[in-house]
Amino acid sequence: MTKQEIISKLPYSKPFLFVDEILSIDENRVEGTFIFDENLDFYKGHFKDNPVTPGVILTETMAQIGLVCLGIYLNEGKEIKNIGFTSSEVEFMKPIYPNEKVTVISEKVYYRFGKLKCKVKMLNEKNEEVCSGVLAGMIL
């Protein structure tokens, strides 16, 4: 499966698609990027007159690249109907401002019985760790 095919199979669209590009993917690991466009709606309110990317959105970005892209790759040829985010344990180190580009690197802990658990981290353009943690999702 090509990287572009994986992105086309993602069940998201704007304004809730947080994957621009997959840099590399194999059965154990995925690396991808996203640029936070300054016009994204949540910047109007988070925070008032002081736009900072919400932690939940960073977590979502890690999940879309780290779990969903890898999950699609691991299920090549099979149809996935519904997926669910089942757990997240994330720590945040640095803020991400509008127009910043982030890189997400995810390493599979296991994929068993439809549940994918990964160790995921996000880096900024200076290669500094923005946030990291353990995320899991499941095919429902």
Add this chain to the structure above:
Amino acid sequence: MNKQEIIERLKPIVKPFVKDEEAFNGINEKTHFITDLNINSANLVDIVLDVEEAFDIEIDNESMEKMLDLENTIAIIQTKLAEK
């Protein structure tokens, strides 16, 4: 391994996923993971993986689907142990 021995070994595996202590203390052969202990299907996967490690057995998809209560879980563990 008899049923009671298996239950005793299952308790520490299940405990981290149970919020209701009273329900946990009442664990017996008839306890259902989802309806009695309020464990979700994602955590059930972790329990099954811990069971594999604790008993040194491999659980296939078909067995996993039956592991919703203690009774079936014990039966599957006993079968897998016997196959070793």
